[in-house]
Every structure is written in structure tokens, then in C-alpha cells.
Amino acid sequence: MLIKCPWCGDRALQEFSYQGDATVQRPAEPAEPTDAKWDDEWYQFVYLRDDPKGWHDELWQHNLGCRKHFKARRNTVTHEIADTGPMNEELKGGDK
Amino acid sequence: MVDLTERVSALAAIYETGTFGATVDGGPSVAFSERRPLSIVHVAGKPDDKAFSDGVKTACGCDLPTTPGDIATSGDLSLVWLAPERWLAVCPNRGSGVLEAAFRDACGDSGAIIDVSHGRTVIRLSGANARTVLMKGAPLDFHKKVFTPGRAAQSAISQCGTLITCPAEDTFDVYVFRAFGQHMWEWLTDAAGEFGYSVETPAT
Structure with missing residues (x-):
């Protein structure tokens, strides 16, 4: 299986490592640090993950190549990768 | 001893x-x-920062290669693209710390320079x-x-x-x-x- 590193191009899967869900958002700072809602948001941010069937935006690292982190839109059913790109760019493709 | x-x-x-x-x-x-023996120096910095790119050119005599996987050469020195913003400078041994010092003097605070010869x-x-x-x-x-x-x-x-x-x-x-x-x-x-x-x- 080949994954397209945004810098190095198509490389073998064994050069990469999966680094988690790219869709989680860090909770915004609350007005009151003791806010119970904030605790719940942090609990969700740190521990809870969706397990989607189909297209999913993920973080990958080209750890045996250029060592850069990047985003990949992967289909969790077919393992097809529709798009990869730097962290600050929107991914395209898939049915999202 | x-x-x-x-x-x-x-x-x-x-x-x-x-x-x-x-x-x-x-x-x-x-x-x-x-x-x-070789002198090997790891060079990191922003290629669009003129202080850095000019410093590298002064230190090793060649422009930063910015195409992934390219190698620039100047005399017996090679400057290898490792990753965006990271390069490896390699040449026959110039003496302890000499190549590193050349990059540090030329780049100042604009780059992170590490001697990895050993x-x-x-x-x-x-x-x-x-x-x-x-x-x-x-x-x-x-x-x-x-x-x-x-x-x-x-x-x-x-x-x-x-x-x-x-x-x-x-x-x-x-x-x-x-x-x-x-x-x-x-x-x-x-x-x-x-x-x-x-x-x-x-x-x-």
C-alpha cells in the first residue's frame, strides 16, 4: 500500500505511522475554570473518539521519511486514501 | 591513556x-x-527567511535545495534535502566543529545548527x-x-x-x-x- 506524503510523494505504508483523529477540536477557554461543562468537553477531547464507517480525516506521520505530520482522508472500509495534505490545508475528495 | x-x-x-x-x-x-572521516551538520531553518538562506549560502557556497529529495553541491560539500526546513550538510572532515561554526556564524539566530559528525x-x-x-x-x-x-x-x-x-x-x-x-x-x-x-x- 502506498500513501502520498505531501512532500515526498508516494511511499510505502511501513514508512508511516497513524497519529490519531484529525477532527477533534481543543475546547475553548471557559469564563469560569470550574465550569462543569468544560470538564465534560475536556473529557470528550482527551478520551472519546468516533469510530466512523467510511471517510475519516486522520493524522499521519511520515516517521521514517521526512518526519512531517500531515492529514489524510481515508475510507475506513476500503482503506482508500482520497487526499493527503499539510496540516493547515483543507482536504478534498471522498464524499465529505 | x-x-x-x-x-x-x-x-x-x-x-x-x-x-x-x-x-x-x-x-x-x-x-x-x-x-x-566526514563533517556532517544538521541545518534547520525557514527557507523563506532571507537571513537564513543567505547565511547557508555564505557558509557552504550553494543555495538551499527546496525540491524534496534534491542535493545541492559546492566543491566537496553536499547539502541534502531531508524535510521541509531541514537539510544535512556533508563534506570531508574539516576539523572538530569547523563546519558547524561556519554555519552558526553565517546564520546567527535564524537557523538551528547541530554537528552530528560523530x-x-x-x-x-x-x-x-x-x-x-x-x-x-x-x-x-x-x-x-x-x-x-x-x-x-x-x-x-x-x-x-x-x-x-x-x-x-x-x-x-x-x-x-x-x-x-x-x-x-x-x-x-x-x-x-x-x-x-x-x-x-x-x-x-
């Missing part, structure tokens, strides 16, 4: 020159040698089957029209992170962390056994 400043090759205990492996018509088709083992393979030996280990495209002289790629051989450069036709340098040097030497020479290989004296 042991001189702790003297540089000792990681391969010193197992390095033996001569001809090894299979006996093949026409003689061995892979030649191995360790490249040493931390790498560099194995050179050349000959008609050098490419075939590497194909056994690294999952890269080694086609003659793709991995051409002046190109480099980081990958893994036998699960060790390596930098592979192609300085000239049918000549490849394999850079590994010093601690993996012996393992990489044994892996590569074992892989070359079927072609017959020679081991030359170390050179830069």
Missing part, C-alpha cells in the same frame, strides 16, 4: 578489506567502503549491483530514471531509519545512526553476498 577525542569508526571491529561472497564471472559487482555511519556502495542490493532493503523507487545522481531519500532498511543518497551513477551512500552502523554493514554485505563484493579502505 585512551584519547577520548579521537574519532573511532563504529565499524572498526568488523571492517576487513578484501573480496567476499560468491565467486562470479567478471569479479565482484558491488564495492563497499565506509566514508570517513553520530552517523556512512556506508558507500558502488558498482553494477549496488542498486539491486538497496532494492532488497528499502521500499523506494530505485529505477535508474527516478533515483538519479543528485537525488536522496529517507527510508528504512531492515527497520533502521536511513538516508540514502545517489552522488554519482551506480554509487549510493547509506547514512544511519552510529549505533546502527554495524547492523547496517552486516545487513548490506549479507545482501550483496550473492553478487560477490569487495571492501575497500575507508575514504571520504
Whole structure:
């Protein structure tokens, strides 16, 4: 299986490592640090993950190549990768 | 007393020159040698920061290669693209800390400069089957029209992170962390056994 590193191009899967869900958002700072809602948001941010069937935006690292982190839109059913790109760019493709 | 400043090759205990492996018509088709002693400096910085790019040019005499996998050269020095904003400068030994100081003086605070001369083992393979030996280990495209002289790629051989450069036709340098040097030497020479290989004296 080949994954397209945004810098190095198509490389073998064994050069990469999966680094988690790219869709989680860090909770915004609350007005009151003791806010119970904030605790719940942090609990969700740190521990809870969706397990989607189909297209999913993920973080990958080209750890045996250029060592850069990047985003990949992967289909969790077919393992097809529709798009990869730097962290600050929107991914395209898939049915999202 | 042991001189702790003297540089000792990681391969010193197992390095033996001569001809090894299979006996093949026409003689061995892979030649191995360790490249040493070298000055190797890791250079990191923003290529669009003029202070940094000008500094690098002053220090080593060539422009930063910004195309992934490219190598720029100036005299006996090569500047290898490792990643966006990271390069490796390699040249025959210029003395302890000399190349690092040249980059630090020229770049100032605009770049992060680290001397890694003691931390790498560099194995050179050349000959008609050098490419075939590497194909056994690294999952890269080694086609003659793709991995051409002046190109480099980081990958893994036998699960060790390596930098592979192609300085000239049918000549490849394999850079590994010093601690993996012996393992990489044994892996590569074992892989070359079927072609017959020679081991030359170390050179830069």
C-alpha cells in the first residue's frame, strides 16, 4: 500500500505511522475554570473518539521519511486514501 | 591513556578489506567502503527567511535545495534535502566543529545548527549491483530514471531509519545512526553476498 506524503510523494505504508483523529477540536477557554461543562468537553477531547464507517480525516506521520505530520482522508472500509495534505490545508475528495 | 577525542569508526571491529561472497564471472559487482572521516551538520531553518538562506549560502557556497529529495553541491560539500526546513550538510572532515561554526556564524539566530559528525555511519556502495542490493532493503523507487545522481531519500532498511543518497551513477551512500552502523554493514554485505563484493579502505 502506498500513501502520498505531501512532500515526498508516494511511499510505502511501513514508512508511516497513524497519529490519531484529525477532527477533534481543543475546547475553548471557559469564563469560569470550574465550569462543569468544560470538564465534560475536556473529557470528550482527551478520551472519546468516533469510530466512523467510511471517510475519516486522520493524522499521519511520515516517521521514517521526512518526519512531517500531515492529514489524510481515508475510507475506513476500503482503506482508500482520497487526499493527503499539510496540516493547515483543507482536504478534498471522498464524499465529505 | 585512551584519547577520548579521537574519532573511532563504529565499524572498526568488523571492517576487513578484501573480496567476499560468491565467486562470479567478471569479479565482484558491488564495492563497499565506509566514508570517513566526514563533517556532517544538521541545518534547520525557514527557507523563506532571507537571513537564513543567505547565511547557508555564505557558509557552504550553494543555495538551499527546496525540491524534496534534491542535493545541492559546492566543491566537496553536499547539502541534502531531508524535510521541509531541514537539510544535512556533508563534506570531508574539516576539523572538530569547523563546519558547524561556519554555519552558526553565517546564520546567527535564524537557523538551528547541530554537528552530528560523530553520530552517523556512512556506508558507500558502488558498482553494477549496488542498486539491486538497496532494492532488497528499502521500499523506494530505485529505477535508474527516478533515483538519479543528485537525488536522496529517507527510508528504512531492515527497520533502521536511513538516508540514502545517489552522488554519482551506480554509487549510493547509506547514512544511519552510529549505533546502527554495524547492523547496517552486516545487513548490506549479507545482501550483496550473492553478487560477490569487495571492501575497500575507508575514504571520504
